Amino acid sequence: MSVNSGDTAWILVSSALVMLMTPGLALFYGGMVRRKNVIHTIMMSFAVLALVSLLWVLYGYSLGFGPDVGSIIGNLEFVGLSGVGLAPSAYASTVPHLAFMMFQAMFAIITVALITGAVVERIKFSALLVFGALWMTLIYAPVAHWVWGGGWLGNLGILDFAGGTVVHINAGVSALALVMLLRSRKGFLKVPMEPHNTPMVMLGAALLWFGWFGFNAGSSLAADGLAASAFAATNTAAAAAAFTWILLSWRQRRPTLIGAATGAVAGLVAITPAAGFVIPIAGIPIGIGAAVVCYYTLLFMKTKLHFDDSLDVFAVHGVGGIFGALATGIFAAASLTDGGLLTGNGMQFLKQIVGVAAVGGFAFVGSWLIGKLVDVTIGLRVSETEETVGLDISEHSERAYGGF
Numbered sequence: 001m002s003v004n005s006g007d008t009a010w011i012l013v014s015s016a017l018v019m020l021m022t023p024g025l026a027l028f029y030g031g032m033v034r035r036k037n038v039i040h041t042i043m044m045s046f047a048v049l050a051l052v053s054l055l056w057v058l059y060g061y062s063l064g065f066g067p068d069v070g071s072i073i074g075n076l077e078f079v080g081l082s083g084v085g086l087a088p089s090a091y092a093s094t095v096p097h098l099a100f101m102m103f104q105a106m107f108a109i110i111t112v113a114l115i116t117g118a119v120v121e122r123i124k125f126s127a128l129l130v131f132g133a134l135w136m137t138l139i140y141a142p143v144a145h146w147v148w149g150g151g152w153l154g155n156l157g158i159l160d161f162a163g164g165t166v167v168h169i170n171a172g173v174s175a176l177a178l179v180m181l182l183r184s185r186k187g188f189l190k191v192p193m194e195p196h197n198t199p200m201v202m203l204g205a206a207l208l209w210f211g212w213f214g215f216n217a218g219s220s221l222a223a224d225g226l227a228a229s230a231f232a233a234t235n236t237a238a239a240a241a242a243f244t245w246i247l248l249s250w251r252q253r254r255p256t257l258i259g260a261a262t263g264a265v266a267g268l269v270a271i272t273p274a275a276g277f278v279i280p281i282a283g284i285p286i287g288i289g290a291a292v293v294c295y296y297t298l299l300f301m302k303t304k305l306h307f308d309d310s311l312d313v314f315a316v317h318g319v320g321g322i323f324g325a326l327a328t329g330i331f332a333a334a335s336l337t338d339g340g341l342l343t344g345n346g347m348q349f350l351k352q353i354v355g356v357a358a359v360g361g362f363a364f365v366g367s368w369l370i371g372k373l374v375d376v377t378i379g380l381r382v383s384e385t386e387e388t389v390g391l392d393i394s395e396h397s398e399r400a401y402g403g404f
Contacts, residue, residue, distance in 0.1 A: 067150075117311035
């Protein structure tokens with residue numbers, strides 16, 4: 001194994017692109033909350049960027065990608081990046097081990113940050129930090145090992161090119177559990193809770209779309225044809241989902257910018273597990289299907305269940321990730337894998353179901369237990385007065401518009 005300069009350059013650029021997704025997510029989420037909660041919403045993503053970066057190099061990478069222990073978790077051989085150096089590793093044979101470690105760090109960061117959108121405008125900042133640290137350690141690292149680090153799901157043969165299960169199902173289902181613990185915002189469905197800055201939402205979505213090319217195409221771990229195929233499939237699915245969401249919302253009321261942005265994200269989520277396993281044109285049915293499934297799930301949860309997943313993390317990332325994982329088992333190309341349901345390999349579809357059930361069940365139960373532990377110790381939710389005043393002032397003594 002020797003370092004290839006082209007592959008190394010691509011993985012470093014991809015890592016930077018994925019890093020940019022976290023501030024992009026902060027803007028995407030920040031624009032959708034009320035102006036009294038903008039700082040708090042953006043701060044959660046930015047703080048997660050710092051927190052998980054530190055935990056990942058201290059021990060998180062070792063748990064996720066260290067030598068296997070019982071197909072469940074990595075051992076502590078790589079603690080403090082011991083043994084993670086300039087030579088390639090078993091995970092990526094043409095790039096430095098450090099480059100692969102940093103690429104995976106960015107995935108861990110964005111996954112924790114995704115959860116915050118479900119609980120904005122009511123969660124304590126301190127509680128979010130404690131929950132995030134515990135969740136990365138006890139939920140994200142094991143799941144990453146199961147799928148990518150030599151664990152049992154990877155050995156079973158489930159397909160997850162860039163994080164449909166590890167990132168999106170994991171975060172989306174965990175968000176659902178946390179919302180159940182926190183309950184609805186004060187005045188939910190009774191007082192207006194309109195997004196305060198729609199252009200900010202669009203900017204955030206554009207940065208997410210841009211960064212997603214590193215997320216998916218970078219997961220080829222080489223500057224090669226597979227990266228190009230994943231890149232094309234990613235853009236195709238995002239475009240198909242965005243345009244489908246526009247048509248769906250037009251049928252209901254009027255096409256909205258936030259709807260178009262949400263649709264694009266749903267398409268990006270769904271293509272993530274499939275990007276390197278399907279031909280690019282498959283991005284069209286995957287994107288269309290993701291938009292339809294996520295759109296109607298979102299409506300059902302809001303209008304029928306009256307469920308306050310504030311920024312629709314479960315509907316977009318949880319459901320979108322589930323759809324994408326299953327679609328991978330349907331559209332997987334025989335030229336890139338052993339094929340999927342459409343090419344006669346029905347067993348792959350069954351393996352995808354196992355992956356969805358295992359990660360979804362583990363994430364929900366584990367996140368509920370972690371959330372409950374945080375709640376009974378330091379408390380998850382701000383007081384009613386603090387919620388009324390707004391978390392920018394009560395939690396950070398800042399205003400998004402107007403200074404201190």
